[in-house]
Amino acid sequence: MIVYVLFTALTGLLVLLLVHLRNPYFWKDAHYAVTTLLIGVRLHNFRKRKPFYSILDCFLDKVAKQPEKKFLIFEGGSYTYRQADQESNKAARALRTHARLQQGDTVALFLGNEPHFVWIWLALAKVLVAGSELKGAVEEVLPDLKQLGVRVFLLSDACDVEGIESLSDKIREASDQPLSAQLRANVNIKSPALYIYTSGTTGLPKAAVINHERLWMATFLQSIVGIRSNDIIYIYLPLYHSSGFLMGLCGAIEKGITIVLRRKFSASQFWNDCRKHNVTVIQYIGEIMRYLCNTPKRDNDRDHKVRLALGNGIRADTWAEFLQRFGDIRICECYGATEGNIGFVNYIGKVGAIGKEHFLHKMGSPYALIRYDTEKEEPVKDSRGFCINVPRGETGLLVAKIGHRTPFSGYAKNKHQTEKKKLRDVFEKDDLYFNTGDLLKIDNEGFVYFQDRIGDTFRWKGENVATTEVADHLLMLDSVAEANVYGVKVPGHEGRIGMAALKLKENMDFDGNAAYQHAKSFLPSYARPRFIRIQDTLAVTGTFKQMKMKLAEEGFNPVIIKDPLFFLDDNKGYVPMTQEIFNSIADGRIRL
Numbered sequence: 001m002i003v004y005v006l007f008t009a010l011t012g013l014l015v016l017l018l019v020h021l022r023n024p025y026f027w028k029d030a031h032y033a034v035t036t037l038l039i040g041v042r043l044h045n046f047r048k049r050k051p052f053y054s055i056l057d058c059f060l061d062k063v064a065k066q067p068e069k070k071f072l073i074f075e076g077g078s079y080t081y082r083q084a085d086q087e088s089n090k091a092a093r094a095l096r097t098h099a100r101l102q103q104g105d106t107v108a109l110f111l112g113n114e115p116h117f118v119w120i121w122l123a124l125a126k127v128l129v130a131g132s133e134l135k136g137a138v139e140e141v142l143p144d145l146k147q148l149g150v151r152v153f154l155l156s157d158a159c160d161v162e163g164i165e166s167l168s169d170k171i172r173e174a175s176d177q178p179l180s181a182q183l184r185a186n187v188n189i190k191s192p193a194l195y196i197y198t199s200g201t202t203g204l205p206k207a208a209v210i211n212h213e214r215l216w217m218a219t220f221l222q223s224i225v226g227i228r229s230n231d232i233i234y235i236y237l238p239l240y241h242s243s244g245f246l247m248g249l250c251g252a253i254e255k256g257i258t259i260v261l262r263r264k265f266s267a268s269q270f271w272n273d274c275r276k277h278n279v280t281v282i283q284y285i286g287e288i289m290r291y292l293c294n295t296p297k298r299d300n301d302r303d304h305k306v307r308l309a310l311g312n313g314i315r316a317d318t319w320a321e322f323l324q325r326f327g328d329i330r331i332c333e334c335y336g337a338t339e340g341n342i343g344f345v346n347y348i349g350k351v352g353a354i355g356k357e358h359f360l361h362k363m364g365s366p367y368a369l370i371r372y373d374t375e376k377e378e379p380v381k382d383s384r385g386f387c388i389n390v391p392r393g394e395t396g397l398l399v400a401k402i403g404h405r406t407p408f409s410g411y412a413k414n415k416h417q418t419e420k421k422k423l424r425d426v427f428e429k430d431d432l433y434f435n436t437g438d439l440l441k442i443d444n445e446g447f448v449y450f451q452d453r454i455g456d457t458f459r460w461k462g463e464n465v466a467t468t469e470v471a472d473h474l475l476m477l478d479s480v481a482e483a484n485v486y487g488v489k490v491p492g493h494e495g496r497i498g499m500a501a502l503k504l505k506e507n508m509d510f511d512g513n514a515a516y517q518h519a520k521s522f523l524p525s526y527a528r529p530r531f532i533r534i535q536d537t538l539a540v541t542g543t544f545k546q547m548k549m550k551l552a553e554e555g556f557n558p559v560i561i562k563d564p565l566f567f568l569d570d571n572k573g574y575v576p577m578t579q580e581i582f583n584s585i586a587d588g589r590i591r592l
């Protein structure tokens, strides 16, 4: 018997060793598999559990378990889990009495990153199924709101604007005693938890419906990347977007950890805040990591306790520079959209990848990369009218099957936009997929790379130009701090020609000659930016993604654009743009 057990154990070890040699990521893959399986089981239980167990119930459990642990640190003050619970009880009671909220009402939270955002959202979860919906500046739209029967409350003790009621006084007077769970008895896993406006890099912002199921899934990301109960997370991303709210705040509640909340991102204060509060986990998105790398070097750059960075959108060059400068921080790059039904996690830490394929993941949420025609802006179809999988290593459009476990809730009251994100008859008649709008590539080892977003690619002289790729090359120039590449229309030409908005490093000038030599060595002629526009700041969305549409519309007319403008003259390199050049292009004397 003992011999048999020993033999089995040895064989097992040998098999593991062989697998490990063949697959260097074996242990991390296995760890990821176990973690996702456990999370799958939890989610399954949540789906069946009655009454429904929401993130609020999870919060209340933490309050019971660790009442005196710090929950929120904000501008010199802090609140324990118990205090946060009491604050939200008061807000819930005030709202219940004075706003006479009913189950199913929608509430708009027009608030920045501050504790009240958290209390009121928790309060809303305590009194009813409520979505927090962001609306434009309130006073401006007040007449419209009135007409729609919307009541407006202001977080102040008094308010003299007619039609706006004060709330702070009412919250202060309300009791901090718990509210009956009966108030939310009808909430289930499919009930909307909130609406989140997508940032709208390529189109207008749309309100994505986030139900409790989706909220739980996003929340588990912190467990997947290995955040521990003694971690301290720094949240500066807007709480009205999914990164800050779902992955940050709700994830922190699920883990029961301490949050350091900041009103707004500040590159100069970032590391000071981390040092002051012993922050161990940071979030990033879009251009944030580049902003941090662009700050002047300091002696204490590595003096901090940050061990993990969670986010998405870091480019490979920034990634390497960030590690070299700020030390050994595990960067966990993830991919996913607020409204999407698919995500990837780069749990290995491979520089440049947004995720890694995993067979379990693929079983749970089927997805595919399909061939896409960037000119016609639609998927390529085979002779039978179905989409075509791209071979490994090639770029394709990511689509994810919409199903029971991978639902797509769409956008609130916007059927047209919701339908636009759905693809039918992808691989068989009547199947249904979510169109992510993202072009990805998956290599032989299963690492997933972001290539481009549809709409971020433009065509010139029959060739596709990927804006991110061109931007990466421009960023190699010594003087360039940030680069935003887009295509502009030229009279009498098909397609769009490349243009770049650049932000220069402090006290640096644009070196037209160096830029020209660089573009010539690294980029094919059709991809070289013909026009360069120097700006003091490059516009980004609330989630720090670059805005291209307005820049593309403004074009390259020196009468309209007051920023320094340069033109790539084939013989001379980048020269200052003049009205004369503009006119010559317009009437065809200069051929592009």
Ligand SMILES: *[C@@H]1O[C@H](CO)[C@@H](O)[C@H](O)[C@H]1NC(C)=O
Binding pocket: 276, 277, 278
């Ligand atoms: C941060 O950690 C150090 C030691 O590790 C401790 O002395 C200090 O009090 C901590 N700071 C805060 C704000 O908790």
